Amino acid sequence: MSHQPTTLITGGAGFLGSHLCDRFIDEGHRVIAIDNFITGNPDNIAHLFGNKNFKFIKHDVTEFIYVEGDVDHILHFASPASPIDYLNLPIQTLKVGSLGTHKALGLAKAKNARFLLASTSEVYGDPLEHPQKETYWGNVNPIGFRGVYDEAKRFAEAITMAYQRYHHLETRIVRIFNTYGPRMRLNDGRALPAFVDAAINGRPMTVFGDGSQTRSFCYVSDLVEGIYRLLLSEETEPVNIGNPSEITILEFANEVKSIVQNLTGKDAEITFKELPADDPKVRQPNIAKAKEKLGWEPKINREEGLKKTIDFFYNSK
Ligand code: NAD
Numbered sequence: 401m402s403h404q405p406t407t408l409i410t411g412g413a414g415f416l417g418s419h420l421c422d423r424f425i426d427e428g429h430r431v432i433a434i435d436n437f438i439t440g441n442p443d444n445i446a447h448l449f450g451n452k453n454f455k456f457i458k459h460d461v462t463e464f465i466y467v468e469g470d471v472d473h474i475l476h477f478a479s480p481a482s483p484i485d486y487l488n489l490p491i492q493t494l495k496v497g498s499l500g501t502h503k504a505l506g507l508a509k510a511k512n513a514r515f516l517l518a519s520t521s522e523v524y525g526d527p528l529e530h531p532q533k534e535t536y537w538g539n540v541n542p543i544g545f546r547g548v549y550d551e552a553k554r555f556a557e558a559i560t561m562a563y564q565r566y567h568h569l570e571t572r573i574v575r576i577f578n579t580y581g582p583r584m585r586l587n588d589g590r591a592l593p594a595f596v597d598a599a600i601n602g603r604p605m606t607v608f609g610d611g612s613q614t615r616s617f618c619y620v621s622d623l624v625e626g627i628y629r630l631l632l633s634e635e636t637e638p639v640n641i642g643n644p645s646e647i648t649i650l651e652f653a654n655e656v657k658s659i660v661q662n663l664t665g666k667d668a669e670i671t672f673k674e675l676p677a678d679d680p681k682v683r684q685p686n687i688a689k690a691k692e693k694l695g696w697e698p699k700i701n702r703e704e705g706l707k708k709t710i711d712f713f714y715n716s717k
Pocket residue numbers: 410411412413414415416417434435436437438439440441459460461462476477478479480481482496500518519520521575576577578579580
């Protein structure tokens with residue numbers, strides 16, 4: 401490679417950020433990860449310490465970000481991401497989506513770097529259009545408890561588009577749908593880690609509501625491939641990346657239960673608890689745009705992805 405690109409990843413010690421660090425290191429980039437560990441974990445990137453192409457900066461990105469030297473790409477992934485985290489950290493979530501995105505964009509402008517924003521299917525809220533296309537504007541309750549995350553991400557998209565239009569910054573926006581895999585925090589309260597943690601430890605799995613709400617779960621390596629392609633593409637408007645295979649949460653709990661049972665012999669009970677406020681009733685990405693513009697579609701089906709993820713958690717117990 402004549403010029404070794406430098407890629408900076410905010411939230412680099414988190415679940416997705418750490419997998420992105422791995423991917424860009426594998427592609428031969430120099431990677432700078434920035435994180436304040438508010439929901440991330442140094443263990444996620446411990447294997448990269450000592451790699452000459454990897455640098456870690458402990459910093460809160462809502463404060464001015466100083467980085468020496470050239471930067472070619474900035475991937476802005478810093479933000480609490482699970483409903484429990486943003487319920488516990490509402491102000492930090494709003495600040496990192498607004499002030500943090502502003503600082504990361506400012507750095508991209510100063511370095512003339514291409515900027516990629518980690519947005520979310522939550523910008524569609526409790527959707528009235530199903531499946532969700534990028535043209536859908538969403539149905540979000542701005543004052544509900546999820547509003548701190550949804551509105552922060554909607555603001556982040558707006559300021560990213562403003563930097564593109566007014567400062568002519570090269571920007572990309574990925575709308576990520578529920579993604580799972582190794583390195584999720586077992587206690588982050590999201591469905592997959594919560595179900596796996598309960599099942600492998602012989603505790604009841606708790607399904608919220610009657611479990612008829614749907615989600616569409618994407619394995620992390622598929623997501624990373626989609627993000628990599630989007631960054632290098634010429635697509636400047638938001639692109640959904642997710643796996644369109646939709647499932648009810650009750651069916652999903654039963655899939656986890658049966659894989660764990662095969663692995664451990666333990667048969668987890670399923671119990672029910674009240675549905676949290678504003679919990680979206682359905683969610684499924686329309687990925688026609690990603691297919692057309694990026695030549696991307698997911699490769700790992702749920703059975704394979706769940707087996708890999710559950711093995712990871714079982715073996716790191
Ligand atoms: P995560 O909590 O594992 O990672 C987020 C990381 O950001 C953590 O390491 C955390 O410490 C760091 N961080 C938060 N605020 C910070 C700040 N002010 N300064 C520096 N670092 C900070 O969550 P994740 O699942 O890896 O999500 C990463 C990104 O992807 C988030 O922006 C999230 O909104 C987005 N996303 C994730 C999903 C998913 O299914 N995992 C879906 C949609 C969007």
